[in-house]
Amino acid sequence: MKEEQKTFEMLTGEVIRYLEKLSYSDSRISQYRSAWQRVTAFMKEQGWMYYNASVGEAFIYHLIGVRKYDDLDRWEKDIIQCANVVTEFLETGTVKFRRCQKFRDLPGAVGQTMRDYIAHRQSYGISRGTVEEYKHRFQQFLSYLGDSSVNDVRSISQQLLLNYTHQLGFCSANVRHSHLSILKGYLRYLYDQGLTETNYSRMVPKDKFVKQAKLPSTYTKDEVEKLIASIERSSPKGKRDYAMVLITARLGLRATDVCCLSFANIRWEQSLITLHQKKTGEQIELPLLSDIGDAIIDYLKYGRPESELPYIFLHVNAPYDRLHYSTLHSIVTLYLRRAGLSYEKERKHGPHALRHSLAGVLLEKKTPIPVISEVLGHKNTDSTRYYLRIDMNALRQCALNVPPVSPGFYERGAGR
Incomplete structure (x- = not known):
């Protein structure tokens, strides 16, 4: 389905009417307007007329620059939240009450390849929750690469991957499986795009994780x-x-x-x-x-x-x-x-x-x-x-009858 194109002014107008229906205060709505003015200025600088999730993400990375999200001032995090509200309303038609989406930053050249891979997976229709999981796992892997002084995907090596996957042994089986699956897909993407000369996805260790179905919980x-x-x-x-x-x-x-x-x-x-x-x-x-x-x-x-x-x-x-x-x-x-x-x-x-x-x-x-x-x-x-x-x-009805045990069996046990 083709996404409807909306100018930022049209979209924010719809968000304000929605927030007014939810009885948001005038002062809070004013804070949203002030934050959105920065998005408008950024879009004008880039020559963009229509707003979408990619535009919102580009604005956030522009605001953060080379810093980490946790190092931002409170007012800057508030601006990011206001931008996320517009994106959420565009995608879902609602704004979740008392819940703000945490921004998981993936900075640098390597982080850009991760964001590109997520966008590639989104083209296949993965859910918003899956996108957040991808960002969470990539944030951890990107932090490990930074600690290892790896700033280019071409510097990824087999030994580095083995060291990283080895430390996942402290995670639960489910979390480890999630890490390895996402990492394998990302490395295969890098090779397919010609960003690495070696297909490192083949070097990611296989895990034997099998999700065991639990007995459903019921009440009479x-x-x-x-x-x-x-x-x-x-x-x-x-x-x-x-x-x-x-x-x-x-x-x-x-x-x-x-x-x-x-x-x-x-x-x-x-x-x-x-x-x-x-x-x-x-x-x-x-x-x-x-x-x-x-x-x-x-x-x-x-x-x-x-x-x-x-x-x-x-x-x-x-x-x-x-x-x-x-x-x-x-x-x-x-x-x-x-x-x-x-x-x-x-x-x-x-x-x-x-x-x-x-x-x-x-x-x-x-x-x-x-x-x-x-x-x-x-x-x-x-x-x-x-x-x-x-x-x-x-x-x-599936239970089998247990054959009777001869009295001699117990007598033999008692004589020992």
């Missing part, structure tokens, strides 16, 4: 009902929390999809909820159950603050932005405690556990796997088979 049907019953619904927060937990428990929606649920997703006439899942991008259509519909209506009438935002569930206090998925995790944990439900280290206590629990209930009812897959919004049934291990009734 009675425990889930006890959780739902513990929510006191007389306050606006209680009405909101009740509706969100009910949607999670009854329909198995992921936390991100619940928090991003908008009015456009509710088809009241057909009693349906339709949406494109954030994780898979696949469209899903679920029944709008009567108790869920009643809970949403109760919240909209007597709990939701006045706002022009399209999202159904908002913060209780101003600014009334949509919720982050981590908030729903805190909500579920709160009511698990209130319901007196214990959870050990082996049993998770967030909204995803309610999703697992729904799968467990459907399995107990002998619901076919394709139907469960459709309810949970999986791309294929292979993902759904992951839940077969929690169907204790079916697993008992």
Whole structure:
């Protein structure tokens, strides 16, 4: 899809209207305007008319220069945050409340090749979270290269890579695997672009990391009902929390999809909820159950603050932005405690556990796997088979009978 081109003035105007809807103060919006004037001046110097993420990143590197991010003054970091707000709004149409994206600087000639590689990977559609992971790993590798006085990718050597990967032995298996995978792809990119004469990606050690699938955390049907019953619904927060937990428990929606649920997703006439899942991008259509519909209506009438935002569930206090998925995790944990439900280290206590629990209930009812897959919004049934291990009734049928042990066996042991 071709990205819409917008001038910086048009874009910042949209951001200001968005922030005004979130009840941002005039003084804070004024701070944003002041910071954006610097971006405007930079774009004029470069002769750029339209703003995009690359322009924002170029401005930030221009502001930092040869310094490190941690060495900047507070006002300079604030300017960077204001620039990131514009980029985030351009890409997502929203600004995350109380969350500022940390700028991971990748300076110098070697850092530029890393940024080029990230841009190359972005052309294949990697997510924003993956981009941040790439920057995090590259920042660590770039710091190691600096300590080793390596300022040019042509100075990378096999011994240097071996020394670097050796120190990764202190990391967890998952982190080590992430480092090696990203490093291997980057080194292959350098060779393909003709920046190095040797394909050093072949010299990155192989690791035998295999992500072990853990047993899904579940709660019984009675425990889930006890959780739902513990929510006191007389306050606006209680009405909101009740509706969100009910949607999670009854329909198995992921936390991100619940928090991003908008009015456009509710088809009241057909009693349906339709949406494109954030994780898979696949469209899903679920029944709008009567108790869920009643809970949403109760919240909209007597709990939701006045706002022009399209999202159904908002913060209780101003600014009334949509919720982050981590908030729903805190909500579920709160009511698990209130319901007196214990959870050990082996049993998770967030909204995803309610999703697992729904799968467990459907399995107990002998619901076919394709139907469960459709309810949970999986791309294929292979993902759904992951839940077969929690169907204790079916697993008992697979148990083998243990042959009886002759009394003589115990007599032989006692005589020793």
